[in-house]
Amino acid sequence: MTEPTRPGAAVPAPPSAVPESAVSPVADEVGTSLARLDALEALPVHEHVDVFAEVDRALRRRLTLAEG
Incomplete structure (x- = not known):
């Protein structure tokens, strides 16, 4: 069971969607194609x-x- 949130308590920020370091060259090239x-x-x-x-x-x- 979780504790109820106290009024005024800080809420943790959600993690960012995808860290910059996680973007692969493949995803980057596909993203560039879609942007075109x-x-x-x-x-x-x-x-x-x-x-x-x-x-x-x-x-x-x-x-x-x-496909290799």
Whole structure:
């Protein structure tokens, strides 16, 4: 059984979601690819195909490396 919290007692802060040191190069590269997709709104539509192709190549490369 837990003790009730006293009024005015300090509540511990939750741990941060992911420490900087825990981000792997793979996650960083995938995140970069996803960020490129998020930025599509700022680009003219005729440039979208090139971005899709770049992201596809990057993600396929990552998958190939992950499969060993």
